Amino acid sequence: xxxxxxxxxxxxxxxxxxxxxxxxxxxxxxxxxxxxxxxxxxxxxxxxxxxxxxxxxxxxxxxxxxxxxxxxxxxxxxxxxxxxxxxxxxxxxxxxxxxxxxxxxxxxxxxxxxxxxxxxxxxxxxxxxxxxxxxxxxxxxxxxxxxxxxxxxxxxxxxxxxxxxxxxxxxxxxxxxxxxxxxxxxxxxxxxxxxxxxxxxxxxxxxxxxxxxxxxxxxxxxxxxxxxxxxxxxxxxxxxxxxxxxxxxxxxxxxxxxx
Amino acid sequence: xxxxxxxxxxxxxxxxxxxxxxxxxxxxxxxxxxxxxxxxxxxxxxxxxxxxxxxxxxxxxxxxxxxxxxxxxxxxxxxxxxxxxxxxxxxxxxxxxxxxxxxxxxxxxxxxxxxxxxxxxxxxxxxxxxxxxxxxxxxxxxxxxxxxxxxxxxxxxxxxxxxxxxxxxxxxxxxxxxxxxxxxxxxxxxxxxxxxxxxxxxxxxxxxxxxxxxxxxxxxxxxxxxxxxxxxxxxxxxxxxxxxxxxxxxxxxx
Numbered sequence: 001x002x003x004x005x006x007x008x009x010x011x012x013x014x015x016x017x018x019x020x021x022x023x024x025x026x027x028x029x030x031x032x033x034x035x036x037x038x039x040x041x042x043x044x045x046x047x048x049x050x051x052x053x054x055x056x057x058x059x060x061x062x063x064x065x066x067x068x069x070x071x072x073x074x075x076x077x078x079x080x081x082x083x084x085x086x087x088x089x090x091x092x093x094x095x096x097x098x099x100x101x102x103x104x105x106x107x108x109x110x111x112x113x114x115x116x117x118x119x120x121x122x123x124x125x126x127x128x129x130x131x132x133x134x135x136x137x138x139x140x141x142x143x144x145x146x147x148x149x150x151x152x153x154x155x156x157x158x159x160x161x162x163x164x165x166x167x168x169x170x171x172x173x174x175x176x177x178x179x180x181x182x183x184x185x186x187x188x189x190x191x192x193x194x195x196x197x198x199x200x201x202x203x204x205x206x207x208x209x210x211x212x213x214x215x216x217x218x219x220x221x222x223x224x225x226x227x228x229x230x231x232x233x234x235x236x237x238x239x240x241x242x243x244x245x246x247x248x249x250x251x252x253x254x255x256x257x258x259x
Numbered sequence: 260x261x262x263x264x265x266x267x268x269x270x271x272x273x274x275x276x277x278x279x280x281x282x283x284x285x286x287x288x289x290x291x292x293x294x295x296x297x298x299x300x301x302x303x304x305x306x307x308x309x310x311x312x313x314x315x316x317x318x319x320x321x322x323x324x325x326x327x328x329x330x331x332x333x334x335x336x337x338x339x340x341x342x343x344x345x346x347x348x349x350x351x352x353x354x355x356x357x358x359x360x361x362x363x364x365x366x367x368x369x370x371x372x373x374x375x376x377x378x379x380x381x382x383x384x385x386x387x388x389x390x391x392x393x394x395x396x397x398x399x400x401x402x403x404x405x406x407x408x409x410x411x412x413x414x415x416x417x418x419x420x421x422x423x424x425x426x427x428x429x430x431x432x433x434x435x436x437x438x439x440x441x442x443x444x445x446x447x448x449x450x451x452x453x454x455x456x457x458x459x460x461x462x463x464x465x466x467x468x469x470x471x472x473x474x475x476x477x478x479x480x481x482x483x484x485x486x487x488x489x490x491x492x493x494x495x496x497x498x499x500x501x502x503x504x505x506x507x508x509x510x511x512x513x
Contacts, residue, residue: 047340049407073405074338076303078467090466111413139327140335141308141405149336150466151375205354207342207413 002239003124004159005045005082006038014041019159035158040082043126043160044105046211048075049202050130051101052143054192054217061220066192070201073141075215079149083158086244087131088151088251089227096225096245099130099218100176100233102169102188104195105160110208118196121208122163127241128156128215129176129233131225152251155243156213166237169195173236174219178229186219188235261421261500262388264301264346265294271301276421296346299390299422300369302472304339306394306410307459308402310478312451317481318402326403334454334462337406339394339416339476347420347502351395352413352509353488362486363394363479364437364445364494368430368456369422374469382457385464387471388422389430391502393437393494394479395486418474421500428498430456430477437484438493447480 002019017025023035052071053064081087089096107123131153136146148154166172169188176184193201198214225231227247234240246254261276273285274294282290309315309331322330345351353360371387394416397409430449437445449455454462456477463469486492488508495501 047342071404072407074340074407074411076305076338076467078303078469136333138331138333138335139329140331140402141337142403143405144333145305145336145338146333146466151468205357205408206340206411209342 001165002159002161004043004157005041007041008033008038023158040084040158042080042082042156043158044211044213046106046209046213048080048154048213048215050075050148050215051193051198051217055186055190055219056192057186057190057220061222070193070198072202073143073148075149075154078151079154081152081155081243083155083241084243085152085155086246086251086254087153087155088248089225089245090133090150091248093133093135095134097132097134097222098176098178098184098225098231098233099132099222100174100184100235101128101130101215101218102172102174102235102238103128103156104198104214104216106208106212106214107163107210109210110199110203113200113203115196115200118199119163121199122195123210124160124162125166125169125235125238126156126160126213127233127235127239128154129231129241129243130154130215130218155241157241158239161238172238175234176221177232178223178225180230183223184219184221186221188216190219191216261423263299263420263422264297266297267294271297296348296420298344298346298418299420300367300418300472300474301344302370302470302474304344304416304474304476305463306337306339306476307454307478308335308337310334310453311447311480312453313481315453334459335402336463337410340411342413343411343416345414345417345504347417348504349414349417350505350507351415351417353486353506354412354509355488357397359398359485361396361398361482362437362484362492362494363396363482364435364447364484365392365394365476365479366430366433366435366449366496367392367418368460368475368477370469370473371425371471373471374460374464377461377464379457379461382460383425383430385460385469386425388424389428389499390418390422390474391494391496391499392474392476393417393492393502393504394476396482398482417502417504419500419502423499433496436495438495439484439486440491445480445484449477452478
C-alpha cells in the first residue's frame with residue numbers, strides 16, 4: 001500500500017491517506033481526490049538523515065574516494081517539501097544539482113540493531129530529490145546546512161510504500177529526468193553502505209524512531225538546473241516525484257499569492 | 260514569566276513558576292511534587308559551532324591547512340535531533356568506549372514567530388524567550404565532516420527547566436556557568452562570541468525558515484569540561500535558571 005500526507009486546497013488540516021493505483025488519494029471519510037487536486041506533503045515526520053558519497057561512481061564523479069564510514073548529515077523540516085511543489089534556485093549562483101535517492105522510512109524504535117535484524121525496523125520506502133547548491137560548500141561539517149538544508153530544496157514523496165511491497169530494495173533503478181530528458185541513472189545495488197548497514201550503524205549510537213527517514217545517497221549523473229526546469233526523480237517500484245525549479249522572485253510571488 | 264514543560268500521567272503539560280518558587284500547572288492547579296521535566300521547546304534545535312573566540316583562536320592555524328584550506332566564512336551549523344532532547348533532571352547515558360565526552364554549557368534561544376530572511380535589526384522580535392542548554396558532545400578532532408556521531412547521541416541535548424520571556428534577558432550580555440559535582444568548573448560569556456544572537460538569527464533565516472519552538476544554540480565554548488558516569492553536571496544562567504543532569508554509564512542504562 002502507498003501512504004501519504006496531504007492537505008486539501010484552502011484547508012489547514014493534514015490528512016493521512018492511502019493512495020490508489022491512479023494516484024488519487026483516499027480520505028478517511030471515504031472521499032477520493034485526484035492527484036492534481038491535493039497538496040502533497042512530506043510523507044512522514046521524523047529526523048531526516050542523508051548520506052553523502054554513498055555510491056562509488058558518484059564519489060568518483062566528485063573526485064572523492066568512497067568513505068570508509070558512512071558520511072551522514074541531518075536535515076530539518078525547514079528544507080522538506082512534497083510532490084508537485086517547487087524548489088527555489090538561489091539568485092547569483094553557478095551550480096545547483098539534483099540527487100535522486102531512495103528513502104528508508106523507519107517503522108519501529110531501533111537501538112543497537114544488528115545488520116541481520118535491521119530490515120525488521122523498516123516501515124517502507126520513499127523517494128527524495130536531495131538538491132545541493134555547490135557554490136555554498138565550505139569545508140566545515142561538509143556538506144553544510146547552507147548547501148543541503150535550504151527552504152524547499154528537499155522534495156520527498158509522493159508517498160511511502162510498505163516494505164513488503166518492494167521485493168528487493170538492493171536492486172532498484174534510480175532515474176532523474178530534466179524536462180523529459182533522462183539525465184541520471186543508477187541502481188541501489190551500487191550503494192557503498194546498504195540499508196541494513198546504515199540502520200545498524202546509526203542505531204549503534206542513537207535511537208531511531210518511527211517516522212525517521214534515511215535518504216541513502218545518489219549515483220552519478222549530476223547537472224545544473226535552472227528556473228523553469230521540470231525535475232522527475234524515480235525509484236523503480238517506489239514512486240515518481242515531480243517538482244519544478246523557480247527563481248527567488250517567482251517563489252516570492254507564489255508565497256504572496258497564497259497568503 | 261518562567262514556563263516549563265513536564266510529563267504528567269504520560270502527557271506533556273505546561274507549568275509556570277510563581278514568584279515564591281511554587282509551580283502552577285496549565286489548568287491553574289498547584290503542583291506539589293517535583294515533576295519529570297521535558298525540554299521547554301519541541302522544535303528543531305540548531306547549534307552553531309566555532310562561534311566562540313577561544314575555540315577559533317586555538318584552531319586558527321589548522322584552518323589554513325587541509326582539509327579546511329581557509330577559515331569558515333559563514334556560521335558553522337549542526338542539528339541536535341529529537342533523540343538528543345532531554346529535560347532538567349534526566350539521567351544521561353555516556354558511552355564508555357567512545358573516548359572523552361564534554362559538557363557544553365550554552366544559551367538556548369527559543370523562537371516565537373515564523374522567521375524568514377529577517378534583518379539583524381529586527382531579529383530579536385522573533386525570539387519568544389531563552390532557556391539553558393547543555394550541548395554535550397564527544398571530543399571533536401576534526402570539523403571537516405558533520406559531527407553526527409559526536410553530537411547526536413540520545414540525551415545529548417538537555418534543555419530547561421525554564422523558558423523565560425525574551426524581555427527578561429539581554430542576549431548580548433549573558434554569562435554561562437557550568438558546574439561539575441557542585442563546583443564551578445567553567446564560565447563563559449556572550450561577549451566572546453564571534454556572531455551575536457541577532458546576527459545568527461539573520462544568517463540562519465536567510466536560507467531556512469525558522470518556526471516557533473525552534474531553538475538556536477549560539478555558541479559552545481572550547482571543550483574543556485570532561486564529564487564521566489557518576490558525575491552531576493549543571494549549567495546556570497542568571498535570570499533563566501539552572502539545568503542539572505546526572506551522568507550514567509550507557510551499559511547501565513540498557
